[in-house]
Amino acid sequence: MLHVTRPDIAGHKVVETIGLVRGSTVRAKHLGTDIVAGLKNLVGGEMRGYSSLMAGAREQAIDRMLEEARRKGADAVVSLRMETSSIMGGASEIVAYGTAVRLAPAS
Template sequence: MLICTTHSVAGREVAETLGLVRGATVRAKHVGTDIVAGLRNLVGGEMKGYSSLLAGAREQALDRMKAEASAMGADAILGFRMETSSIMNGASEIVAYGTAVRLS
């Protein structure tokens, strides 16, 4: 599945626009991660627990978006974007979205 942030692919034409596809996940922090992050905040540096949590969430949202596009018969997703928002204290939503298309 080709995924582009652009609205076109060099050398290819959009044969059919299939529609919006998206994938989302909500992840919550673990209290242990918060404790380690609090200590890391004192000395500085990367908060690896949070980095790992968000990386996994991004991949899951991306995989869900690709699965939705595949089910529609798409071979590409154009105009890809990813957003995050806070749902509640300690929980975030990651949403991946774009336009599913067939290329010629």
């Protein structure tokens, strides 16, 4: 399913706005990742464990948003946005949201 951060999709005409769709996930840090990250914090550099954790969370939130759009009969999601918030020490929520739309049939 097409999903873009723009309010329109080049080469496609939006014929119906279905409405808001969203997907979210909450992820917590892993003790082992925390220990390695603490050491990395001393010497600097990317904390790959956390980068991987957040990348997976973003993908899952997008997948859940797209599944909601499919259930509502959408062809695409426009104006996709993402937000992250801290739930508690060591846990974050990732939310993906956008506008589900139907596109004109291809000609």
